[in-house]
Amino acid sequence: MGIGDISQYPGFFIKNNKVHYKETIKSKAAKQYSTKEELTIKIYTLDHIPDQIIICEGAKFYINNFLQGSVVKFNAVLLNILSLSLIWSPVFQYLLWTTCSSSMKKMLDNQNYIKNYKREILQTFEDQFQRIKRLRRQ
Numbered sequence: 001m002g003i004g005d006i007s008q009y010p011g012f013f014i015k016n017n018k019v020h021y022k023e024t025i026k027s028k029a030a031k032q033y034s035t036k037e038e039l040t041i042k043i044y045t046l047d048h049i050p051d052q053i054i055i056c057e058g059a060k061f062y063i064n065n066f067l068q069g070s071v072v073k074f075n076a077v078l079l080n081i082l083s084l085s086l087i088w089s090p091v092f093q094y095l096l097w098t099t100c101s102s103s104m105k106k107m108l109d110n111q112n113y114i115k116n117y118k119r120e121i122l123q124t125f126e127d128q129f130q131r132i133k134r135l136r137r138q
Contacts (some may be wrong), residue, residue, distance in 0.1 A: 019046050052103035055094065060107055063087055080120065088117070088124035096128075 011022050025040045046054065066087055067079070091108070095101045108114050114121060 020044065021046070052100045055098075055100050056103050056107040059091065059094070059104065060111060063091075063111075063113065083117070083120055084124045084127075088121050089128060091121075092125050092128045 013020050013022065021044045023042045023044070025042065027038050027040055066083065091104065094104045098104075
């Protein structure tokens with residue numbers, strides 16, 4: 001996520017090269033029978049959150065938005081075709097080349113992606129393994 005991209009996500013900002021999240025919470029005033037609302041502002045950093053959680057939650061968010069058609073406005077058939085390169089290919093890369101592989105696999109299982117998109121996932125993984133095989137021969 002580049003500095004220019006952060007403004008797309010309400011509440012997130014970068015300060016001293018760290019990503020922060022600003023949350024505003026509405027709460028009732030401290031007086032027992034008060035109807036007055038108070039705003040409490042809390043700012044969090046992502047420093048204490050493991051990379052695996054950030055990557056898996058980000059992937060889950062993107063996959064869900066993509067599959068619901070909110071990322072790319074195309075019909076279901078075209079979305080399905082595009083998902084091979086825009087979703088399942090990057091997932092393959094994470095599973096094969098990163099330390100997040102077990103967390104990513106668990107997230108895919110928990111969200112029923114493997115069950116619901118088995119054909120697309122297997123098709124993409126087969127293609128990716130063929131590409132690796134060709135690269136190794138060169």
